[in-house]
Amino acid sequence: MGKGKRVLTGTYFEMGNWACAEGAIAAGCEFVAGYPITPASEIINRLAQRLPQTGGTVLQTEDEISAICSAIGASWAGCKALTATSGPGISLMQENIGFAVATETPLVIVDVQRLGPSTGVPSVGLTADIVQVARGSHGDYQIIALCPESPQEIFDLTIRAFNLAERYRVPVFLMADGFIGHMREQIVIPGQDRIEIEHRKIPEPGKTPMERQDFLDVDVAPMPVFGRGLKAHVTSSCHDEHGMRNLSDPEIMHGYITRPIEKILIHRDDIIRIESDCDGADMAMVSYGTVSRSARAAAHLARAEGLRVGTVRMLTCWPFPDKEIKQISEDLASMLVLENNRGQLYPYIKAESARACQVEFLGPQTLGQIHDPRYILAHLKEMMA
Amino acid sequence: MSSSMHPFRRYMRGHVTRTTTCPGCGNGIITQAILRAIEGLGQDMDDFVFVSGIGCASWIPSPLFAADTLHTTHGRPIAFATGLKLGLPGKSVMVISGDGDLAAIGGNHLIHAARRNIDLTVVLVNNGIYGMTGGQTAPTTPRGVATITSPYGSLEHPFDICAMVAAAGAPYVARWTTYHPRQMMRSIKKALQMKGFALVEAISQCPVQFGRAARLGKAVDMLKYYKETSVSRKRVQDLDVEELRDRIVVGEFADSEKPELATQWIHLREEVMEG
Numbered sequence: 001m002g003k004g005k006r007v008l009t010g011t012y013f014e015m016g017n018w019a020c021a022e023g024a025i026a027a028g029c030e031f032v033a034g035y036p037i038t039p040a041s042e043i044i045n046r047l048a049q050r051l052p053q054t055g056g057t058v059l060q061t062e063d064e065i066s067a068i069c070s071a072i073g074a075s076w077a078g079c080k081a082l083t084a085t086s087g088p089g090i091s092l093m094q095e096n097i098g099f100a101v102a103t104e105t106p107l108v109i110v111d112v113q114r115l116g117p118s119t120g121v122p123s124v125g126l127t128a129d130i131v132q133v134a135r136g137s138h139g140d141y142q143i144i145a146l147c148p149e150s151p152q153e154i155f156d157l158t159i160r161a162f163n164l165a166e167r168y169r170v171p172v173f174l175m176a177d178g179f180i181g182h183m184r185e186q187i188v189i190p191g192q193d194r195i196e197i198e199h200r201k202i203p204e205p206g207k208t209p210m211e212r213q214d215f216l217d218v219d220v221a222p223m224p225v226f227g228r229g230l231k232a233h234v235t236s237s238c239h240d241e242h243g244m245r246n247l248s249d250p251e252i253m254h255g256y257i258t259r260p261i262e263k264i265l266i267h268r269d270d271i272i273r274i275e276s277d278c279d280g281a282d283m284a285m286v287s288y289g290t291v292s293r294s295a296r297a298a299a300h301l302a303r304a305e306g307l308r309v310g311t312v313r314m315l316t317c318w319p320f321p322d323k324e325i326k327q328i329s330e331d332l333a334s335m336l337v338l339e340n341n342r343g344q345l346y347p348y349i350k351a352e353s354a355r356a357c358q359v360e361f362l363g364p365q366t367l368g369q370i371h372d373p374r375y376i377l378a379h380l381k382e383m384m385a
Numbered sequence: 386m387s388s389s390m391h392p393f394r395r396y397m398r399g400h401v402t403r404t405t406t407c408p409g410c411g412n413g414i415i416t417q418a419i420l421r422a423i424e425g426l427g428q429d430m431d432d433f434v435f436v437s438g439i440g441c442a443s444w445i446p447s448p449l450f451a452a453d454t455l456h457t458t459h460g461r462p463i464a465f466a467t468g469l470k471l472g473l474p475g476k477s478v479m480v481i482s483g484d485g486d487l488a489a490i491g492g493n494h495l496i497h498a499a500r501r502n503i504d505l506t507v508v509l510v511n512n513g514i515y516g517m518t519g520g521q522t523a524p525t526t527p528r529g530v531a532t533i534t535s536p537y538g539s540l541e542h543p544f545d546i547c548a549m550v551a552a553a554g555a556p557y558v559a560r561w562t563t564y565h566p567r568q569m570m571r572s573i574k575k576a577l578q579m580k581g582f583a584l585v586e587a588i589s590q591c592p593v594q595f596g597r598a599a600r601l602g603k604a605v606d607m608l609k610y611y612k613e614t615s616v617s618r619k620r621v622q623d624l625d626v627e628e629l630r631d632r633i634v635v636g637e638f639a640d641s642e643k644p645e646l647a648t649q650w651i652h653l654r655e656e657v658m659e660g
Contacts, residue, residue: 004658031472052657057471057650061464062497069461069494070468073436076455077472099458210400226453227473229431231398233448235456244400244448245456 007192016151016180021046023158031074031081033059033067038122039178040112043084064089068096078225084110098137102236106165110174112181124368125178128341134318142264145173145318147288151185163198213241216259272321278310287338288314298376329353393420398451409604411563411589422573438462440483442510460491474647484511484525499553503646506576507584512591520594551639557583558638562611580645
């Protein structure tokens with residue numbers, strides 16, 4: 001059924017992890033590497049069956065370090081590549097996440113987050129990797145992280161993750177969690193003609209690396225993928241715009257750090273997506289990922305009681321939507337930040353909004369459980385009192 | 386000044402005019418063995434992707450070789466090369482790195498690539514020590530050698546890398562020293578021609594660190610030492626344990642054929658895409 005088809009147009013009742021695999025194939029994924037881990041395994045399981053039928057390759061590696069390294073290698077071979085894991089796998093991948101950033105390698109990394117620290121609880125979701133994916137590798141850098149709230153959005157944002165990775169030559173994280181990864185819900189896959197697919201720019205042959213700019217362009221240099229006689233020189237060590245190692249020139253060191261950061265920040269308006277439903281609201285709940293479902297339910301309950309409560313949902317958490325949060329806060333009296341952790345993005349949100357309004361944080365009643373909308377409502381009332 | 390140019394200059398990036406190796410280092414001999422093998426097979430640098438890790442040997446291809454070169458994180462070149470080979474099955478993918486990179490921090494990738502039998506040619510430069518970081522004990526340092534991190538003599542037993550990689554399933558495994566550049570070149574040629582995981586261990590002198598630690602003298606003394614202590618694998622059965630002590634066994638440790646991963650993937654895709 002559907003053998004060889006890239007896009008399985010239709011309506012389904014399937015898991016978020018299934019949607020991720022299908023989103024990857026629809027986006028043109030050609031290479032997947034992964035290591036088994038709960039609650040992410042179904043992504044690789046599905047791709048192992050489906051990807052070869054569409055001409056792709058699947059590699060089950062000896063560990064997550066090998067998974068991300070081989071995915072980066074495949075990306076330099078010219079393939080759209082993905083790896084999928086959970087928090088412990090991300091921890092192992094961190095060094096080479098930095099490699100992908102430093103070498104400006106397009107790559108999609110799916111993190112189906114689980115309860116930690118350490119081995120924690122494999123099957124329970126906790127969105128506590130949100131800072132580690134942005135700050136976990138050593139050095140200073142920017143990545144892109146997208147936060148879906150449902151299986152449908154896992155499908156949609158997996159495609160967007162590939163497109164952003166190709167457009168900006170950067171690793172893009174899809175931050176799912178154990179709840180929506182394993183949740184079954186309606187998934188609508190549109191027709192192939194309605195799915196936009198992007199491909200990285202590649203330099204024309206004929207010039208040497210010393211005559212080209214292969215790296216460090218804030219407007220994204222064409223990627224000199226291997227196997228085309230481009231004689232690309234790729235290193236994650238400090239390098240100039242030709243990719244040549246330079247460990248002595250302070251100006252080059254400065255550019256090596258700042259240009260890949262600026263590449264993301266200059267284009268932040270294109271990358272950042274935020275949904276705000278705050279018309280006429282005095283206060284708003286700010287959330288991302290699975291928790292947004294509880295926030296929406298709590299807003300319904302609050303409005304039914306005549307309370308003017310809005311919702312703000314960050315579909316992009318990195319680069320951080322600082323400007324948007326600040327702007328929204330200026331029309332509000334108070335903000336309640338909801339996260340399924342002990343407040344990882346709260347300091348970032350507070351830094352932008354605390355000048356304009358009162359800001360508080362609310363985790364779930366019990367960490368690892370989904371916020372009960374009635375529990376949120378009770379807290380909203382306390383804040384308003 | 387004559388306008389003559391070294392015959393291998395054409396394999397090197399024009400703007401690169403010097404290497405980072407110390408005087409007396411074995412890297413030059415190994416570089417020649419690699420380039421002579423490529424020349425001998427009539428291959429072009431554009432037929433290749435070179436992958437290296439961290440350490441002195443990793444700077445053999447990067448930035449010197451005029452080809453696609455990927456200089457990676459410590460220990461991981463084989464993992465990167467695995468993705469590259471699966472994405473570019475028509476190219477020769479060669480990994481050039483050291484014993485610390487491939488057998489210590491990257492040991493897991495080494496044995497698993499051998500097990501998978503992916504078509505990579507790995508030139509593992511074994512100098513028996515961490516050279517770049519200042520002479521620390523490696524998993525290849527002979528027991529008893531005093532290094533900067535084992536000043537009273539190393540208490541640990543070294544890996545026999547060739548035996549380990551052969552046991553992990555690699556169809557082609559060979560070891561030579563820098564005293565054997567022609568044999569090394571022939572083994573690299575053979576490794577490039579066969580379809581499968583091939584490892585050529587190149588025992589190489591590091592006079593600056595290992596030579597000093599093991600009191601083996603300068604580069605030429607170390608080459609003489611390799612000449613005197615190396616013994617062909619074919620002759621090993623004629624020698625007893627005492628005669629084999631501190632000898633370097635050189636030659637081929639595996640030379641066979643078995644299904645290769647990237648080729649199998651090409652067939653698998655054809656099969657399931659048609660079906």
